Amino acid sequence: MAVGTGGNNSCIRTAANHSYQSLPGDNVFALYSADTPTATITALAQPSNGGSTFGSGSYPLGGFATVTATANAGYAFLDWTENGNEVSNDFDYTFPVTGDRTLVANFVSTRVLSIVSSPPMGGTTTGAGIHPLGAVVPITATPVPGYQFQFWQSGGVPQSTNPVFEWTINSNWTLTAVFSPFPNTSTFDFDTGSPAVGPGMQLPATQSQNGLTVSFSTLMSSWSIQNNISGFLPQVFSGNFGFPGSLYDNVMELQFSQPLTDLTVSFCTADLAGETDITTQIRVRTFANSTSDPVQTTVWARGDWQQMQYAEGRLDLSAPAPFSVAIIDCPYQGPTSSPMYFFDNLIVQRWVPVAPILQIDHDAVLDPSHLRLHWPAPSTGFVLQRADEPLLPIWITVTEPVVELNGENTVLVPLTAGMGGFRLVLP
Template sequence: MFFRKLKLISSLAIASTLAIMTSGCAEDDAEEIVGICPIVVSTIPIDSAVNVTLDQVISATFNEELDPETINTDTFMVNGESALIGGIDYADKTAFFTPESNLLPFTVYTGTLTTEIKDPFGNALQEDFVWSFTTIPEVSLSVSPDASGTVTGAGLFNNESFVTVEAVANAGFEFLNWTIDGTEVSTNETYEFEVNGNMALVANFEVMSLNTFTLTVNAVNGDVDVNPNQTSYNDGTSVILSATPDNGYEFSSWSDDASGNNNPLTVTMDADKAITANFTQYNTGQICANPAVDLGLAGDYAILAKSGISTTGNTSITDDLGISPNSSTSITGFGLSLHSSGTYSTSSLVTGRVYASDYAVPTPANLTTAVSNMETAFTTANGLAPDQTELLAGNINGQTLASGVYKWSTGLLVTNSITLDGGGVDCAEFVFQIAGDLTIANNTEIILINGAKADNIYWVVAGAGAVLGTDVNFSGNILSQTLISVDTRSSVVGRLLAQSAVTLDGNAIVKPSN
C-alpha cells in the first residue's frame, strides 16, 4: 500500500506540472508537445529609449528557441515615418532587424513582433509585442547667401545637451545673425544652445560696405598709363602702371608708395596711394672713353663670383652670370640646364647665359680673364684719390651727392634714400671707397638724376661684405672683396662682382647698358 501511494502522488505531480506548462498557450493547428509559450524577455533598443544611434541594429531576445521560419518581414516589423526596409536574421533565441539604410534623426520608431512567431513545437507568441524608441537629434548648418561664409559645429547630439556652433565670414561679407525657420536666435558668431530635437540653423551674412581709395601717379620726363584709370578704387582692386620715358630718358624706378623697377607694376589698392615714376637721362650713344674704373671682361656679367652664387624665391637676372674658379655645382637655386655645346648653361631665371669654370672652352678662358679683370678693377677703384673723406661719418642718409670719389675708413650705412646728381654731364662717375662693410637698410632707394647712370657708379667694399636689405632699389656696380648679399624683393640696376659669393632672395638684377 505504501508503494502505490507514492506512485499515485508522483502521477498527480506530473499531471499538475503539465497543466501549469500548457495553461495560457493559444490553440493552433500544431500538435503541442511542450506547453511553454514564446515570450520577449528583452529588446535593443529598450522600450522608450532615447538618443538611439542612426546605425542601430534592432533586436528582440526570447525566453526559448524559436522556429526560424516564423521570423520574417511579416512577423518582425519596424516603422518610423514609414515602414522600414531591412534584413531579418535569427540566432540563439534572438531575432535581428538590420535596416537597409540609416535611421532618421530624432524620429520615433515602433517595433512589432506578431503572434505568428512560434517555437519549434508550434507554441505561438500570445499577443503582438510592441515597443518604441527615439533616435538621436541632428543639428544641421547652412549659410545665406551661398558662399558668403563658413560654419562649423554640425552633427548628431544627445537631446538636451549643449552645443556650440561658429560662423566665419568670407572676404567681402560680414556676419549678421543665426536663424531657425526665419526666427533670429543669436547675433553672435559663436553661439551655444541646448539641443531640442532636430535643429536647422542658418548663418546669415551681408555684403560689407566696400572702402574706396584714391591713386595719385606722378611722372617727370615720362608718362604713366594707369589701367583701369578711375577717380577711386574699391578695396583690393589691382591697378597696372606702365611707365614710358620721354626721348633721351629711361625708366629707372618707382618711389613714394611703391618701390623697385618692375615695369609694368601691379598695385593693390588697400589704401590711398601716391606713386612716382622716376626717369633718368641716358647718354645718347656716347660710350665713356676713359672710365674711372675699367671693368674689362667683368663688365660683360650681371653677376660674377669666385666661390658661389645662390638664390631662393622668384629671382630674375638680366644678362650673363659666371663663376670661377669654383665649378657650376657652386651655382644653386637656378635650375641649370647645360647647353648641347657644353660651353654654357641656361636657366629660366637668367635671360643671358650661365658660365662656369668646368664648362668647355673657349668660355672658361674668357671667364678666368673676367675674374682677373674684376680683381684689378677693385684694386684700381680702391686706389683712386678721393675728393671727399669720411662724409657725414659713414652715414649719407637723405643726401644729394655730386659726382666724385668718396672715401670712408670704416663701414657705410645708408638708412634713408640718397640722390646721385650727374649734373647734366655725360659719363659723370661716382666711386665710393668703403674700408668696412656696405649696408643698405630696408626700403632704401638710390635715386639717379641729371644724367647719373648706374653703369658709372662703383661701390668698392673692402670689409666683410655688401648687404642690401629688403625692398631696396639699388643702382651701381658693387665691387666687393668678399660677399654680396641681396635680401627679399630688392632690385639692382648694376653689376654684382664678388671675390667670394653672391646670395639672392627673390631679386631682379639688371646689368645696365653702356
C-alpha cells in the first residue's frame, strides 16, 4: 500500500490499483475503481466575474455529483441552468450522474438597500439588505407603542404614507421611515431629556420630557449612565443608557409625575452568546401610586442575540388601570441566567381620561328660558365650557353651579340667542 498527500491537504491511498481520498472532518465520499464508467460534469459562471464554481470533473455513472456556486462581492447567486433551463436555485446542487452535463451558475449584480428609523426608537422596519439590481422589494414600517408612522423618505423627499411600500432597486440607497410620537407620549432616552445627562453620571436622577417627569432610583445607587458596554452598543439602544454597577443592584424603580397607561423599554441582558441557550427575562411591574400598593400589571420579556453578543429585546406593557410607579428587575432564573440588564428608550403614554357624554335638554313648557346640561357623576376634573361662535370658537368656562343629583352632574344655563356649543374638557 502506498501513501501520499494530495495538493488539497487530503490523504491519498492506493491499494491494488484502487484509490480513495480521505478528507478532514465528516464527509460523504464514494469509492470506485479506475475502470468504472464516468461522466464529465462542467460547472461555469455567468458572468465570469460574478462568482466562482466548484465541482467540475469526472464522476462515476450512477453516483452523485455536487456543484457549488459562490458569488463575488457585488453579485448574488440566482440559479443553475442547463441549456437555458433552470435546474436548481440552491447554490449547492446535488444530482445523480447519468451522463455528461454542462451547468451554468448565473449571478446577478446587486445593490444595498439601507433602511433607518427616525427617530431610532420610533419603530422597526423590514426590507433592508442586498438585493438584485432591478428587483422590487417590499418594505414595512411598524411603530412602537406610543408612536405612529408618518411617511417614507428618500433623499429628503417624502415617498409614501403607506407603512407597507415597494421600492425598486436601481442603486445603493437609503430609505428613512419617519415616525412621530402621540401627543401624550414621552420618550426618555438619556440623550434628549431635561436636565441634560451624559456618560459617567450616577443615578438616581430625574428626567423631564413633553410635560412628564420620571425619577430613576435603585436600592444601592450603583447605576450610572454610559454609552457603551466595553465598546459595544446594542442595536436597540440609541445612545446613552442605564448601566448597572453591581450584580446585586438590579431593581430599578421609576416614579412618574403623572399617571400612565402604557410603557415600552428597550433592554439588553448580560447573557453571552455561546454560554447559554436560553436568555434571561426581565420583568416590569406597575403600581397605582407606590410600591406598597398591590401589583397592577406584570409583563416579562426575553431578548435574543441580534449581534451575537449580549441578548437584546423590547418589552411592551399596556395596563388596564393608570399607574404612577413601575419596577424593572431581573429575578433569579437559574445558574446560567444573568442578573444584569441595561436599558434605554423608555417610552410611556400618559393616561388621558375619556370625556363623559354630555347631554342637553330643553323643556319649552316647564322651563323655557334654560338649557339643562347633564353628564354622569362624578367625572372628576372635567370642566364645562361654552363657545358662542361655532366656526371660530372661543371657549370659556361656564360659571353656573353644578349640582349632583341621582348620579348625574346638572347645570342650568340661560338660553340666549346665537348660543354656539358646549364641551367637557380637562383643564
